[in-house]
Amino acid sequence: MNNSKQFFLFLILIFVVFTGYSQKEITGQVFDHQNEKLSGATVLISKDSVSSILAYAISDVDGKFKIAVETDRDSLFLKVSYLGFETFKKTIGNEAQALNVKLSPSSQSLKEVLVKSEIIQQRGDTLSFSVAAFKGKNDRVIADVLKKLPGIDIRPNGQIYYKNEPIQNYYIEGLNLLEGRYSLANNNLSVEAVSKVEILENHQPVKVLDSLEFSERSSINIKLKKDVTLSGTATAGMGAAPLLWKTNVTPMIFTKKRQAIVTYQSNNTGNDVSGEIRNFSIKHSGSEFDIDKTDWLSIQNVSEPPFRAERWLDNNIHLGSLNILQHIKEDLDLKLNISYLNDYQQQDGSTQTRYFTPTDTIDVIENTNNAIFVSKLEGQLTFENNADKNYLKNQLEFNGFWNANRGFIDRPDAQIKQQLDNPFFGIKNDLRLLRTLGKQLITFDSNTGFTATNQDLLVQPGQFEAIFNDGDPYGEIRQLVSSKKIYTDNSAGFTKALGKFTLSPKFGFSIQNQQLDTDIFLENGEEVLDSDFKNRNQFVESSVYFKNAVSFESKDETWNLSLSTPLEFKSFRLEDENFEEQRGLDRLVFEPYFYVKKKLSAFWDANASAGLSYDFGKLQQLYYGFLLNGYRNLNRYNAPISEETQQNYSGGLNYRNPLKQLFLDASYSYNFTENNLLYSSNIGENGRTILEAVARDNSFDNHSFSAGGSKYFRKLKTTFKLNTSYNLLKRQQLLNNTMAEVKTRSFTLRGSVDAEISSWLIANYSGTSSTYTSGFGERDFQQIETQQHMIDLYFYPKENQYLSVSGEYYENSLSENGDNYFVNLGYQFTFSKPKMDLNINWQNILNTDAFTKAYNNQYYYVQSSYRLRPSQVLATLKFTF
Template sequence: MKFKIIFILLILISVVVKAQNIEITGFIKDSLRNPLEYANILAVPNAENADMRFSITDKAGKYLLKLEANHTYEVTVSYLGYLPQNLTLAAEENDVSKSFTLKEGLNQLTEVELHYTPPVTVKKDTIIYLTDKFVTGEERKLRDVLKKLPGVEVDRDGNVTSNGKRVTKVLVENKMFFTGDSKLAVNNIPADAIDKVEMLDNYNKVAMLKGLQDSDDLAMNITLKEDKKKFVFGDVEGGAGIKERYMLHPNIFYYSPETTINFIGDINNTGVKSFTFRDYLEFEGGTSKLLQDAGSYIELFNSDFARYLNNDDFKANTNQFAAANIRQSISKDSDISAYVITNNAKTEAQSETNTAYLDNNTPFIEDRTSANNVNTFFTIGKLTYDYAPSFKEDLSFNSFVKITNNDSQGFISTINPAQNNQIETQSDIKNINLKQHISYSKKLNDNHTGTLEASYTYQNDKPITNWVTNQQILQGLIPLETDNFYNILQNKKIKTHVANAIVKDYWVLNSFNHIYTSVGVNAAYNDLYSNDSQLLSDGSINDFESAGFGNEFQYQFVNPFIGLEYKFQIGIATFKPAIYYHLYLWSTKQLNDSDSKRKALFLPQFTSNIEFNNSEKIRFKYQLNSRFPSVDQLASNFVLSSFNRVYKGNPNLENQLYHSASLYYYKSSFFKGFYLNIGTSVNKKIEQTKTVTQLNGIEQFNTEIMFRQPEHSWTVNGAINKKIKKISYKFKSRFRYNDFYQVVNNQTHLNISKGISSTVSLESFFKNWPNFEIGYTKDFSNYKAFGNKTNFENDEVFTRLEYDFLENFIIKADYTFDSYKNKTTGINNQSDNANASLFYQTENSPWGFEIGVSNIFNTEFKQQNSFSSFYISDSKTFIMPRIFMFKVAYKL
């Protein structure tokens, strides 16, 4: 009933019609009748209660200007290098056709005085917004400003898109803001400090490499107001709630042409995380760069640190976060900058999981309850030196450090046909990671540009894990001695040294033909130590070494390579075939056993871009990839993975080999408020490492083999957005297909998983009415294993409401309804979640006050499903309870 009421209210809002609009259409051309693309038409109303309107011409020089009927406007038509035209236009009740011819202002640009600045300026790969033309003064943060810019969207997580393309870097006054991630910027930069927002497509930090290096980055540059360019500004927000809830969130910024200092702090026990996994990816170099090395990305994604950052579902969370950033200009040619991010968190998590094991011979069900108390501390720092004496030379040096210390105490209860058991777990994970990176670029002459990139990484992991239970576990796999209780201890140490270097020459034969040559080397040294043992009640140690446990394993890997790329342009299409020759040399050593191997591979690549115009593009990419196993996969002795898993590596593993191809089509129209994005990607594995499992109840023994049966994955993504008047209509969908083999209990099976997810939504952009977003998501998925098929369905309805009223009040609310079904097992669960807040601040007062409540309906858990090669799980993950908060904000 609550859902229906909210749904009906939002539907009623969506049919509100503010005022009748009339359309002014026509063409803007020069004196030779050539169309002027991106010409500006600005209509300023004479009445104070009417909105300013503007339009931009398309490639045919056509414009569409929507004006409120029965108002008079002062219209200005302008284009860079041409004399502007002005006229007074009375908007009646009928549509009007009006075209303009602009005369070129030959040698008169210095004499022309423009008494306005266009609200939007569009160049080939740059869009500039003058924010004062769009804001009302009620905005608090950059997020609120961006939502009012045409073609720009900000989602709940702080991701920013411009005309359907995601922003990957954020700059302030052309300098990187912290890590460059958008979330810290949109949630913390005050709205009243912003003068302009610039969207820079195909962004490259080194200007001379633009057009040489392929870049799909979209950067957002924030230009500050003149009185904020040497000024301290920011705000401090504090709050308290019932049941001893609290929060404190200071943001202090100092900007000057020579010095920039930022500080962001956050202390709360409301479950808010100020640093997420996406922020961590930016620290590691950015998602686009990491995905070029799939092995490094997967290893990073599966790390303990990443798993903590990815977890947003917990019963309780206390978070202490601080981030400081400083940039100092040493001279006109060089800058030095540094940032430090530190976080200390305490988390309580709980889940209940129902798992169906799919073995054809003995299928069974396990019910498992898990509870964990986790303490997480990390500090991340970066020091950067940039030196650019001229356009022809650029030097950058970066030094990174990451220190983590995580400890946890957990309890696991498992009920299954073989045993009813309770296990206490303890872990202590210490890690230090150091990385140095240098890049140097120099324009050698008109035809040749050279680059050098080199890096060195040192990582030291020291995880300690302890399992305590009153029943024997993993019988037949670990040699336990009979005792009153069983205390199992594991120590691991992993040291890694990685060095990379590449030298590249960009040879420009002419405007349409380039040749790029590369020479480089990748080298790694890994040292793995592990020890598993039983601590007996009398204090003695039962070492598992006699049963094949314990590793002292070294792994050395060297990969010299050379590459040749030919880039050429034919009409609107650009092609770049490439071939890389890699020589792989690696050796392994376990105690007295050692082995050395070598392999040579040619790895071809091909990319193509077809650019019909700046707003319509097709991109294709193909690559043959090779990925080598990690030291954990190679270590040849047993190691405990969990209370119910034992793992043994295989030193005879070689590289995986797989094809990957992707095709994307992008079209946008700033003129029509429309964008379309469609893409598909295909992967085919031809040689791979495969996990082989021996399953006995819930207990399993895993090892790796080389596997040469082909496996496939295929995804199709699409999104379309159309803005009509004050409503933006959106649709996005994703289809995925994956077939893969599993090897369980000496039997090989082909599994297939398929799924499709679609979301339809609409969002309003009224000035004086409540703004809302409402959407519906439908997920279908099925998973086929051991000849059995499992079907899942998920329905989600979400709404968001924001309303500025009585000049000084802002109300925000959001609601989500979720219905989850496992149609095969009959599991059906529904949940809803809602949050709301009311903010008050007078226009000239630095003080603001807010009352808010999260999880209004006090929803206890989220329902979700997962699957592996031999089981399907339905789980409940418990979340934060309802929280009431009263906040006070002070703007500096």
């Protein structure tokens, strides 16, 4: 690998210095060629003919309009359009004025689709969606409406995407109460309490950076109808086959000074409420250390089906969460987020795994029955002062797990018990400070944390007999792992504006000390003393860095550019008491990154990026001694510290037209990676795998393409969404001591339709089609095609009740029983006083008891059959207030 490779990116652009804003009000009236007043004409104001829209209005019944404009431009561009007339375009002065606009008839159809009411408003970089315009009869919480909005996509895990990118923050009345755990509000905030959903494009959450550093990310802000809002949900349900229960009590209060969301949820119906507290936060630069749990050991699990958990999850879950925000004074907030999760799950199924090597195929058949115990406590205390001239955010976070797993595997040649105790504790403090000093902004960041885990895996009978017991069977093998990590990263710098340029140099250092102790014991407590099966590692990673960033925004806001040029000296030291050899590595790395965004017109924009990055070995890929990761996986990495160099290139094109309610996007990315280590997998006849690292230079490349679009048809009250993606990956792999180039290709097409067909019928459809192909070199050894289709029909015989029928179809080309069908039936009656829903739902009418899934992964494929929940009936009473 060439570690001295350099990457140069060049930036030259000069523009005029930023000046202050003042607001002007432009009024006027629109007439046709016969001096008749035109109602519903669209009036747009922008900086010029290609810039984004600053503001717009719709003429009233008298043809009148009024627009407030805030910009420093001397002139503005006015555009007035109406169906059947030529578009009026004129450059006007940036001053308060009254205009009379006369439109001439057009012999050609207009390109614009005109909006007769403001279901979507645009003001600068903010899009406002009217909730009332998109709300359907069976929508109860804000998530029901969000999934219909064009440009917005809610993924199966609950994460929200806008224009195919994850949102940065989720605000309620401008306050970030949940700090990334926004599913709790999304799934429980009553839609009746919300007036608008705002998309904050190019959103900079730190006020003091707003005019200094542009952001390409977007956030969501939920606007409520009242200054004081009491909302939430309360649900109670009972059912049978077996005895079922469901409880959800989630009260909320939102005022100018305080916000609070409290919840208790419990069920055994398969609803995985742990997703309510999943954290989707996007960390700021310099906050790389996290206290996420590391699983060194695991038991063999059955692959989960690719549909909602209510169909397959056999659970008994309890969740409690308290979230409070106190607005102490202007720009100063104190937040507490704490939650506890307790869950017991049972998994029952079978798996057939086929390994493909350049010389042979190996089959493994396993029938699995697992019991999973999850106990998790997490909390976060946040103090934030987000003012115009200063910023301070201190976040103290802790995380504790007390997990235990039990498993039983029935194979044709053996019966195997697994037992795993997997506790974990982590705590960290993240401080960020920005303060104005003269004409520059002083910045300081500090991130310090500690984690610890002690994991214990017991397998009966013992495995890898040839290695541990001279080929003879033996009773049990136990793997113990103890790992601790302490980390600190501290930096200081400043941010200064020079005209339209912003400079942000930063100096800092980081130190991470990680310890790993592992031991293997056989039956009767016999310790394996061979140093090849022990680890006493201490791994120290330290760095000193200078990171400089330059950003530019043109005066007309059509160009945004940024260039970061970090220079970092990294040092790695690994010591193991069991081995005399020590590993060390010192590298001076330069990791430039360049990003550019160009507004092509009011509706089109394009972006491109290029970057060079380095990644060095973590302790998870550095230990000398063998580690029994799972009952048939024995791993070690007795090789030099890994070094990986990545070149990343990407480009994208976006179109968003709020007047037509049309959003389109397309992107392409290419990644080329060079490594100094190659990983060798030796797979035995029974699927037991020994993974080792080999010092050998290699490379792989990855091509990715995605495109998507969404459109709201107002007359049809229908939202249509379509997305597609393609990925091509090539990499080298050592399989049973034979070199092979593994190639994978995947293609996915996703679509959905939400339609209110008539006053008595609502239909929702979603579907996914995918193809995954893998092979060696030019030879494909496996291709798998999958189809997923879901349709929901809601029939309204009366305004306050509906009958629902839903069907699901899943097809898998590799499965012996590849077709799976599900049918569900529901009835809901809505009481007006008090406002509540009585719902009776019959799930899995066909009593489909197993689902067969197959998937590829580079050099093997897995066909698994998962035991599903039986046919069941559940009655719930739900209040949404």
